[in-house]
Amino acid sequence: MLLDQINNTGDIKNIPQNQYPELAQEIREFLINKISVTGGHLASNLGAVELTMALHLALDLPKDKIIWDVGHQAYTHKLLTGRKDKFDTLRQYGGMSGFPKRSESDTDSFDTGHSSTSISAGLGMVKARDLKGEDYAVVSVIGDGSLTGGLAYEAMNNASKLETNFIIILNDNEMSISESVGGMGKYLNNMRTAQGYLNLKEDVYAQLKTNNKVVDSIRRAKNSFKQLFVPGMVFENLGITYLGPVDGHDTAGLVKIIKEARKVKKAVMIHIKTTKGKGYEPAERHPARFHGTEPFLVENGLPRNPRSTANYQDIFSTVMCKLGERDDKVVAITAAMADGTGLKRFRNIYPDRFVDAGIAEEHAVTYAAGLALGGFKPVFAVYSSFLQRAYDQILEDVCLQNLPVIFAVDRAGLVGSDGETHQGIFDLSYLSSMPGMHVLAPKNKWELSDMMKFAVNLGAPIAIRYPRGNAYDGLEEFRAPIEMGKCEPIYEEKDICLLAVGSMVRIAEDVRRILKDRGLHVSLVNARFVKPIDTDYLSTAAGSHKLFVTMEENVATGGYGEKVREYVQDNRLDVNILSIAIPDQFVTHGSVDKLRKELGIDAESVAERILKEIQR
Incomplete structure (x- = not known):
């Protein structure tokens, strides 16, 4: 096999040109077989093999340097x-990341x-290169x-004045930005990159720099020709x-x-x-289903382990359709994630009240603000880690x-295999820091439905965060x-009061x-609201409990536990506090269960920490 000859960076250059198609086929077979076992991003990778x-x-x-968007x-x-031998560990704890990582390779x-x-x-790297x-x-x-x-457009605007080489490759696999003009297009490409043409162009501009009117006339004529x-x-x-x-293949x-x-x-x-x-x-x-896929059977593409129960996205989908039926003011918004967030059914039933803003979370939030001012009830369904991009607009x-x-x-808390860039572990902190925002988290699928119904009638900013996976x-x-x-x-x-948020219930x-x-007396409370917290309950419960244990799948700083601790201390309540949260760090990839154990927020670890706190 040709792949056997590629074990290090640059080995591909030893493959004869007439064997490129065979190598591409081997790479595709390799990726299909490996990802069918580990799961991962399949469709996008199969489309980018020749590139x-x-x-x-x-x-x-x-x-x-290659920067992959x-x-x-x-x-x-x-x-x-x-990294061929590491694909069996793809997206697994301690294994190879599903995204570029500088810590993995100097080619990332x-x-x-x-x-x-x-x-x-890329522009930043170009500037650094030229300065050095x-x-x-x-x-x-x-x-x-x-x-x-x-x-991307802000960057292209910045790139417009560049006088040094920088290459952008637009991998267009869905949307036709412009049509090919056949032979003329190839001819112009060759002409404009021929060294003689480039040298002539630079020499002419250099000679004419002192006469701006002539230069401007030449540029206008050239651009008019290009427009045609x-x-x-x-x-x-x-x-x-x-x-x-x-042709990208x-x-x-x-x-x-x-x-x-x-x-x-x-x-x-x-x-x-x-x-x-x-x-x-x-x-x-x-392609959407195989964008980020779970393990599947190669022969037919069906999941290896079909879901037996509904996930939170299914529940959200059903609730949104019911809300749309009952209230014609409900409008659904997504940032290019209709399938992932569960809005596909709503889009099919109420196409006039569905908006896909593209991968533009900032725009989507302000768009929703405009809709709200117009008397509608916009619901922006978005992954937790992607909503971070719209902090200022919120x-x-x-x-x-x-x-x-x-x-x-969506995807709030630990999401698992996608790793640091996708873990939704900051939303409770950044959302609850905003004046006027209400932040809730459901304990189960029925509460997600109830919270959505509550939200459409609230008349104020509200965020409902729920996890990935089975409801x-x-x-x-x-x-x-x-x-x-x-x-x-x-x-x-x-004695002991467990105050749990959302999935931690x-x-x-x-x-x-x-x-x-162990013979202990333990209360269990579903927090429901992270903002505002239930201060009345805390004041009352402090009289009958020696220890409050806050539990959340969010970083400690700015989270629910910090708010409870602040209230207890400010009001001098006679109760100790143990905060169970994710340490203030980025969390690597791995299964959610494995990550919880490593972070000390699984049931056994939490119970052990409580027992130690009691002994202390």
Whole structure:
């Protein structure tokens, strides 16, 4: 096998050109077989095989730098840089990350995980290169989806005045930005990157610099000609040389155009067209489902371990459809995650009240603020870690005006295999720091439904955060009505009071059983509200309990435990406090159960900490 010959960075350059298609096929088979066992991002990686091969053939790694936008398409890059034997540990605790990591390889130039950042990072690297007088190439690879994010356009605006080489590769696998003009397009690409043309262009401009009117006339004439014949004029008008579109599955052709682009002393965009999921029929038919997939059967693409119960996204989907039916003011908003957040059904039933803002969380939040001012009830469904990108808009455009925007904060808490960039462990802190914001977390699937109904009638900013994975269906008998700022006592005893937030209620049940087996008296309270906290209950419970134990799947700083501790201390309540939270650190990839144990927030660890606190 050709892959057997690739064990280190640069080994691909020993493969003859006529064997590139065979190597691409081997890479696809390797990725399909490995990801079918570990899970991971499949469709995006299958679509970027030839592109990655071409980059490794045209560039000199690690001297040259590749910045992958998001980074979910970098598996082939890892495969070609000596990490082939690590794919069995992909996204597992202690194993290889599913995203680029500088700590893994000197060929990973920038740690990524969120979208639309690659051009900005690339520009920074170009500036650093030029200030140091070095000569390496910098290439930012961005997908058409990531190009919907405003940060990418801010970066391209900055790149417009560049007078040094910087390559942007636009991997277009869904949206046609511009149509190919066949032979004319190829001719213009070759002409504009030919060394003679480039030298003539620079010499003419240098000679005419003293006569601005002549230079401006030449530029206007040149641009008028391009408007007629050159695709991608939106980029040309930004001052970025455009090459393409080209076949993103022609390795030799991509190598040629990347080498040509390196001759241009300005920002260059190479627009390539690829097929997401290429080479694996289930992924080509359903690229969204195989974007981030759980382990699956290679022969048909079906999950290896089908879900037997509904997850929180399913519950949210059902609730949203019911709310949409009952109230024509309810509008659903997503940032390019209709499938992931569970809004696909709402979109199909109420297309006029569904908005996909693209990968543009900042815009989505302010858009929701405008909708709220217009008398509607916008529900923005978004992953916790992605909502971080819109902090200023939540604070300034929603909370400052006290607008009734509902934030359905999905994937809150530990999400597992995607690692540091995706763990939703900061939302309780940053959301509850905002004046006017209400923050809730459901203990089970029924409470998620009740909280959504509460939210649409609140008339103020509100965030409901819920975890990834199967929806908890325990504690069904405890379903007290949602009241503003009120917790829900589930078991009331004395001595020890477990105050648990959201997903931690389930763990608190197990903690209580362990402590009860030790003969201890333990109360269990579903906090419900992280902001405002139930101060009345805390004041009352302090009289019958010696220890409050706050439990949350969020970092300690700014979280629920810190708020409870502050209230107890400020009011001199006679009760000790033990805060169970995630340490203030970024959390690596691994299964949620494994991460909880490592972080000391699983039931056994919490119970042990409580017993030690009692002894102390």
